[in-house]
Amino acid sequence: MFTDDQPRSRFELSAFTAQGYERGRGVGWQLxxxxxxxxxxxxxxxxxxxRIAVLRSFGARIGRGCVIRHRVRIHWPWKLTVGDGSWIGEGAWILNLEDVTIGSNTCVSQEVxxxxxxxxxxARxxxxxxxxxxxxxxVWIACRSTVLRGCTIGDRAVVGAHSLVRSDVASGQVVYGCGP
Structure with missing residues (x-):
């Protein structure tokens, strides 16, 4: 409860319900x-x-010849598709509440x-x-970059180290910093 002399928050976090979010599997599977x-x-x-066999057994679709290093965090493997010959570097975090698709011969570097x-x-x-x-x-997404929700990165694009991608990157485009 707020009094008149206290600022009001923009959000009513107690009203959050996760409505519309589908985990894709039951609680037992998630645990x-x-x-x-x-x-x-x-x-x-x-x-x-x-590592790849276990990911596949939990529903990840991973192509041939992929390398997935240790310390890679994948939120829900059943929402992950990786093409042939791709690499996911040590410490990468795939927070895939929705589908993540990684093409073939693509490098997702360390701590991306x-x-x-x-x-x-x-929304309140x-x-x-x-x-x-x-x-x-x-595609090459260099170390410690962040790609935000809803983005598409086109074939042969390069995302420089420590970049923030918040909108689509065209095929063949090179971006770095806080781009596009």
């Missing part, structure tokens, strides 16, 4: 993934082939964040404003 992910998939000792989730800053209940991420073939 199993969180356990296996934390104990096996992200561990340094887990061989790459086993692919974030499909957001909130509607104008701070409801979700999520969107998928699509990354084309032959």
């Amino acid at each position: 199993a993934w969180l356990l296996v992910s934390g104990v096996v998939v992200r561990s340094w000792w887990c061989p790459g082939r086993l 964040l692919l974030c499909t989730g957001s909130h509607d800053r104008l 209940d701070f409801r979700f404003d999520n969107g998928p991420i699509a990354i084309g073939d032959g």
Whole structure:
């Protein structure tokens, strides 16, 4: 409760319900993934082939010849598609509340964040404003870059280190910093 002399918040966070967000699997499946992910998939000792096999068993669609390093965090593997020959570097975080598609021969470097989730800053209940991420073939997303929800990165594009991508990147385009 606010008194007249206290500023009012823009949001009523207690009204947040996650309405419209579909996790894609039941609670038991989600809990199993969180356990296996934390104990096996992200561990340094887990061989790459086993890591990929476990991800596939939880619904990830991963092509041939992919490399997924340790400490990679994948929120929901059943919302992930990776093409042939792609690499996902150590410490990358794929926060895929919605689908993330990574093309073939694409490099997602160390500590990159692919974030499909957001909130509607104008909504009092701070409801979700999520969107998928699509990354084309032959793309390089350099270390510690962030790609935000709803973005498409075209084939052969390059996203420079420490960049923030908040809108689509055209095929063959090179972006760095806070672009486009």
